[in-house]
Amino acid sequence: MSEHHPALAHHFEDLDQQFEAAGLGMWAFLVQEILFFGGLFAAYLVYRMSYPEAFIQGSHYLDITLGGVNTAILICSSLTMALAVFYGQQGNRRQLILFLFLTIVLGAAFLGIKAVEYTHKYHEHLIPGPMFHPEEAHPPQMQIFFALYFAMTGMHALHMVIGIGILVFLIYQARQGRYSVEYNSPIEIFGLYWHFVDIVWIFLFPLLYLIGRH
Amino acid sequence: MGPHLVPKRVYYTIFAALLVLTVVTVIVAFIDLGPFNNLIAMTIAVAKATLVVLYFMHVRYSGKLTWVFAGAGFVWLIILFVFLLNDYLTREAWSNLLTGHP
Numbered sequence: 001m002s003e004h005h006p007a008l009a010h011h012f013e014d015l016d017q018q019f020e021a022a023g024l025g026m027w028a029f030l031v032q033e034i035l036f037f038g039g040l041f042a043a044y045l046v047y048r049m050s051y052p053e054a055f056i057q058g059s060h061y062l063d064i065t066l067g068g069v070n071t072a073i074l075i076c077s078s079l080t081m082a083l084a085v086f087y088g089q090q091g092n093r094r095q096l097i098l099f100l101f102l103t104i105v106l107g108a109a110f111l112g113i114k115a116v117e118y119t120h121k122y123h124e125h126l127i128p129g130p131m132f133h134p135e136e137a138h139p140p141q142m143q144i145f146f147a148l149y150f151a152m153t154g155m156h157a158l159h160m161v162i163g164i165g166i167l168v169f170l171i172y173q174a175r176q177g178r179y180s181v182e183y184n185s186p187i188e189i190f191g192l193y194w195h196f197v198d199i200v201w202i203f204l205f206p207l208l209y210l211i212g213r214h
Numbered sequence: 215m216g217p218h219l220v221p222k223r224v225y226y227t228i229f230a231a232l233l234v235l236t237v238v239t240v241i242v243a244f245i246d247l248g249p250f251n252n253l254i255a256m257t258i259a260v261a262k263a264t265l266v267v268l269y270f271m272h273v274r275y276s277g278k279l280t281w282v283f284a285g286a287g288f289v290w291l292i293i294l295f296v297f298l299l300n301d302y303l304t305r306e307a308w309s310n311l312l313t314g315h316p
Binding site for chain 2: 020023024027028030031034035038039042045046049064068071072075076078079081082083086089090188191192195196198199202203205206207210211213214
């Protein structure tokens with residue numbers, strides 16, 4: 001039966017093989033993503049070891065409550081995404097759409113809080129460049145901390161914006177009845193991407209918000 | 215057949231573990247443990263990432279080829295960090311970080 005499924009591309013034997021190939025393709029992309037963010041983490045490591053005091057002082061400007069709430073929101077969104085994959089595999093269209101939608105809501109909440117944090121940093125003159133002049137005395141290298149803060153959280157936020165765009169597309173496809181028990185790999189493949197973005201934040205949160213708090 | 219159907223109970227358990235580990239990492243950050251603060255924070259982050267990869271990303275239930283792909287990313291990352299530190303930690307200005315003497 002499955003070889004006649006409309007979603008089966010002609011160059012695959014069956015839907016299982018097609019699913020495995022799609023999953024591996026996403027993993028190849030994620031390996032590239034690991035190394036992309038790896039470069040940013042490597043820059044962080046070198047500068048933090050070079051200027052530990054500047055990094056600790058910079059970290060104190062970040063809001064642990066907002067960062068912590070955002071961490072919890074992202075973990076919740078990973079759960080709703082995992083459940084969307086679960087209902088997609090079961091062919092439960094109603095629940096699939098509901099959990100994809102909840103994932104969008106949580107992702108948007110994360111970005112909203114991030115926007116509030118960025119606004120605070122703007123008003124406190126913590127944007128690196130000619131406008132950088134926080135009121136308190138600080139080592140000049142604190143600017144490096146904020147350059148990395150904006151680069152890393154900014155790239156992470158961009159990944160979330162793209163993710164939300166794809167979620168909207170998946171809901172549209174689900175409403176069209178594209179997904180079923182036999183064919184739901186786009187949901188599963190996108191889940192890999194969303195969970196990866198969660199993992200990046202799992203490292204960003206302690207490295208940016210929690211250093212030198214004791 | 216298709217992909218492995220993971221029971222919902224597994225997702226809820228991992229979710230709870232991730233939230234608990236987040237609370238632990240925030241609490242530990244406020245206790246002065248010297249150099250161990252960084253070590254514990256990174257150990258917790260690696261543990262959380264491992265849970266996400268194995269259960270939410272289904273690597274635990276995936277074929278060997280997926281393990282190779284996922285593992286390759288982290289091996290490459292380790293090469294990046296090991297050789298970066300190999301350079302910086304052996305520079306004059308940094309040698310005190312290795313010996314612990316200023």
